[in-house]
Amino acid sequence: MPRLASDKYCTGCLACHDTCRHNAIQVIEKNGMTYVNVDSKNCVECGLCEKACPIVTPVRKNELAQAHVYGGWAKDEQERLDAASGGAFTGLAHSFFHSHKEEKVAVVGANLTNNRVSHIMVEREEDISLLANSKYIQSNTAGIYKDVVNKLKAGYWVMFSGCPCQVAALYGLLGSKRNNERLITVEVVCHGIACQEALDLHLKYYQSPRIYSFRDKRQGTQDWKYSQCTTIEVNGKPCKLSREKDMFYAIYSGWLLDRRSCSNCRYASIERVADITLADFWGLSIPDYYKQGVSLIMTNNDKANDFVKSADDIYVFDEALTTAIGGNPHLFTGYKFIQYHPMVLAPGLMKKLLPDKLRFAILTNRMPHKLFWAVFKVATMLHIKYKRTKLMKRLSKDQRLRHLLTNANTGGG
Template sequence: MKQSAIETIGYDRCTGCYGCLNTCPVHGAIEFKLTDEGFYKPFVTNECVHCGYCQEGCPVIKKVNNNQEEDLEVYSCWSKDENIVKISSSGGIFSELAKIYLEDNGIVFGAKWENGEIVHTSISDLKDLKGLQKSKYLQSKIDNSYIKVKEFLKEGKKILFVGTPCEIAALNTIIQHKNLTTVDVVCHGIPSYNIYKKYISEVLKSDYRKIEVNFRNKETGWENYSITYKENERIIQEHLHGQDIWFKGFLADIYLNSPCYNCEFRTIPRFADITLGDFWGVPQELKNINGTSVVTLNSKKGKELFEKIKDKIEYKKTEFEIARRGNPCIYNHKLSKEKREKFFKDFPKKDFITLHKKYFPYPSKASKIINFPRRVLGFIKRRILKIVKGV
């Protein structure tokens, strides 16, 4: 009798990647449900035969990464198609990569909205690409997507699979194939569904299943983007991202999934063939004000795919440390869990606004005045350093 993957690693290390579900040989032995904290994680049922085979799909137990650090290349990029950049969260590079596969009878896996939550799905037609575009700052329900990848590969299909670093690591433990190319994102961590739903219910006074969210509305700018909530095609709330209190709690690391605070998959080399993200802090000479993507090529397969889109994008090679400066989650970035435990103890007992004021409040006017000279000095110092370094 062997332990299941979740019994071996425990819920504090479980990312909710669905690797165990996609390797379990017994139908119904593992089911994914929301935990009390609001994350989809595996629960072993009475159907389990205790074979332990689910451990083979757990990236926390069995890490598979064949990429080499010496293959790493870093670029600042954006699509030459202004419409693609406009409807994308950053520079539209995912769309350009996806088009290569969709125009060649291939399959693209990615995340889309469904009934107020995020699910992974596959598409084979360009008209369905819109659903996979844009950042979605919630956990995606992978379900049996890795099994579907296997089935498509058996049919001779070429596949592009996009996910978070832990999801790509899970896929790597299950499948290695020349026709499978993987893309991960620079991931800050996944926030709790329960907190998100509480916010929608108490603050927006709505049902999360009826809400359509654009977490990256660039009408106010790429760097100063807004978050827009719609119900029945009508905007019910729109804020600059710094003013949205749910998003503020997410960025303050208050209610992320436990393993996200010290992610085991923010490594160099990365687990995916290509990594995509917003190039925050991008130097002016590498920047498109309408959206700039940071792209790391992590394998020879990733470089081969990048060659196929070069005529469709603007790209400028840069150094890894320049990219890492404004995007620390590219590599080995630890987040503070200082407030998390207390927050989740308070969560069932307090309303969202009270939690916001206690754990992630807006700075007071007094503190803004006190900190203003410090921010000015910091800005001057950074400018001097850039001039000295010639950046």
């Protein structure tokens, strides 16, 4: 039988599923999370799944010395407004189409439909909007990696976006062919992936049939800082909840329905796995124009930097990595002590033992349960502080990395 990632480290990326040629790897659900099961009757022990699994066979990361840090946003103001932060992904995706006119182009990203998130591929520029805005639950990626491989073989230019573990999964499947000049990868800085139950509980609480958006600057305030709340259907109309009343974000920010691998993330390191890293650029001083949203854009190799500098649909400005890591700790660490919480260690057992109302109160971090949770939160914050200090010392001591300490990146956009 093949050796695949344990439940503690499995990200649910499904690279092993996509690479199997014998229908031996089945997608299953455990405690609301996506995992896989190997059918011994069909398995021929070819080892392809082990090679594709980025946990069992780690993929190469980019060298930090090649990185450049920018802030930016989509030049189209409507695209920026429709995005969760600055609309950098949308702007880059349009630029990708523009830079390969008269050629075959495909862009891959996460799409929210019928309260479920899945990765899809679009081949028309006008369909990029289907991939815009943030999604905070596990995306179904079954089949998408094979689609990317097939498109590359057919001569397409492909932009693939996802969480870092999903980019690593694509690289795991491609193996030595990952350096295809026609492929560019984009990762979002991930704070952890909540399972589908987080959204289902949220909608059930409000008796809502539908979520429109996880973050929406179009409903109510257009201030980027206050966009972190869901817009759901209430009485047949869109309703943007306040952050104080938003049950989804209460669950999401508590981490209790995250995958265990999200507290041991192999990809939340300053050496990034994708060509381009995107995030909200928290930590910037915010003049009025920035309030519409600013994206952190980190190029992790020369190919990515050349693309971003030439992108015609985004505006970028040089920034310092020190500013980025100050507001985005998941750029350099993904370790969370919440993995030792009973609700995470034994989710199935806790679901059986606890009454629904009590479990919901714990998941949404209501007092007095929040006092117990705070122990894990404080420990995590202290760990982040330690890792940030250690990283800063490394940056200041290594002459090759000192350019990242200022906002004077070589060849800035």
